[in-house]
Amino acid sequence: MSTTTDNPQTAACILVAEDSPLNQQVALKQLERLGYHASAVSDGSQAVETHARTPQDIILMDCQMPGTNGYDATVTIRDREESLAAAGTPVKRVYIIAMTANTEADHRERCLAAGMDDFINKPVQLPELEAVLRRAFSDRATATQKDEIIDPIIIAGLRQLRLPGKPDPLAEFIELFLREAPTRLDAMSDAVAKNDPTSLARVASAAAALKGSAGNLGARQLAALCEEIEQAARNWMLADTKPIIHRARQEFERARVVLETIKAG
Amino acid sequence: MNPTYFVDETNVLDPAALERLRKLGGDKFAGDMIDLFLSYGGKQVAEARAAWQAGDLAGVAGAAHALKSSAGNVGAEQVRKLAAQAEQAAKGALNEAVAAAVTALEQAFAETEPLLKAAKAGLI
Numbered sequence: 001m002s003t004t005t006d007n008p009q010t011a012a013c014i015l016v017a018e019d020s021p022l023n024q025q026v027a028l029k030q031l032e033r034l035g036y037h038a039s040a041v042s043d044g045s046q047a048v049e050t051h052a053r054t055p056q057d058i059i060l061m062d063c064q065m066p067g068t069n070g071y072d073a074t075v076t077i078r079d080r081e082e083s084l085a086a087a088g089t090p091v092k093r094v095y096i097i098a099m100t101a102n103t104e105a106d107h108r109e110r111c112l113a114a115g116m117d118d119f120i121n122k123p124v125q126l127p128e129l130e131a132v133l134r135r136a137f138s139d140r141a142t143a144t145q146k147d148e149i150i151d152p153i154i155i156a157g158l159r160q161l162r163l164p165g166k167p168d169p170l171a172e173f174i175e176l177f178l179r180e181a182p183t184r185l186d187a188m189s190d191a192v193a194k195n196d197p198t199s200l201a202r203v204a205s206a207a208a209a210l211k212g213s214a215g216n217l218g219a220r221q222l223a224a225l226c227e228e229i230e231q232a233a234r235n236w237m238l239a240d241t242k243p244i245i246h247r248a249r250q251e252f253e254r255a256r257v258v259l260e261t262i263k264a265g
Numbered sequence: 266m267n268p269t270y271f272v273d274e275t276n277v278l279d280p281a282a283l284e285r286l287r288k289l290g291g292d293k294f295a296g297d298m299i300d301l302f303l304s305y306g307g308k309q310v311a312e313a314r315a316a317w318q319a320g321d322l323a324g325v326a327g328a329a330h331a332l333k334s335s336a337g338n339v340g341a342e343q344v345r346k347l348a349a350q351a352e353q354a355a356k357g358a359l360n361e362a363v364a365a366a367v368t369a370l371e372q373a374f375a376e377t378e379p380l381l382k383a384a385k386a387g388l389i
């Protein structure tokens with residue numbers, strides 16, 4: 001059993017939603033031992049309200065509580081996240097861990113269907129709690145990286161352009177971009193390799209074009225790299241563009257993965 | 266068809282659970298958790314009985330579920346098992362089984378109480 005007092009995640013907000021005062025106290029003590037800051041509420045509607053008032057990173061949610069149960073509270077939280085995203089103000093998705101005394105498979109299905117992310121059996125034991133929180137943080141770190149590659153606010157804005165009965169324009173934009181970007185990157189590399197009197201102008205114009213389309217899709221880092229390439233080319237520093245073009249290719253590959261996920265779902 | 270639940274006196278308390286509580290938060294914390302279980306659990310047992318008398322099977326299932334999940338934390342094994350059986354019986358609307366399970370649950374809780382109090386006294 002390890003105590004993680006040097007845990008970098010200690011600033012995280014964790015909420016325990018559990019009706020039994022005994023289980024609440026034990027969970028809070030366990031989280032304290034693991035070095036986390038946590039608070040507790042005793043039913044689902046309080047969990048929804050607390051999270052709306054003070055956004056939580058993780059909610060440990062008892063499934064069966066009097067009043068609003070854990071499933072319904074999770075559905076409400078997910079609906080709210082979706083409507084905020086649709087309104088152009090996406091919030092960070094809270095990670096919800098079901099605390100459950102039932103281990104049947106259909107029960108797990110129900111948790112997932114409600115929008116929960118993981119499970120922990122009751123009575124909650126310290127090593128299992130530590131493991132489930134580790135999974136939660138690695139999941140959230142991946143989500144943060146994704147948000148840095150493709151800005152979710154831009155994507156949410158593009159999603160709103162969809163008209164009923166028409167094809168999704170976001171999917172079309174993504175397809176166009178995934179076709180266009182490699183040709184722009186190739187044009188830059190080709191111009192640098194040829195190193196002739198037109199090279200600087202060709203690099204600058206390809207970089208400017210890609211900067212624009214990357215920016216339109218929220219690929220901020222790629223757009224920033226294209227801006228660097230364009231500036232270097234305009235300053236007659238052709239050789240300097242080469243390593244930046246290389247980085248832009250790597251960033252494009254990362255953006256491609258995220259955009260394909262967005263397009264698929 | 267009418268199941269009878271027996272309190273297995275050899276396995277009323279799981280000392281490992283109390284030891285985990287003690288390691289987690291110290292003697293005082295473990296003692297407080299025992300007190301919390303005795304007051305909260307006692308209330309749930311009474312609620313299960315009252316719900317049964319009112320013909321409220323969902324109420325029996327709810328109280329039994331709450332008791333089941335709390336009992337595990339203090340190692341009240343017998344109560345946990347019987348609460349699980351009462352919950353199942355109530356969910357399945359097995360009236361005779363519910364009656365037997367609620368009675369056995371009361372008995373198990375009554376037997377567990379002095380053992381937990383003794384365990385708490387041993388902690389101090």
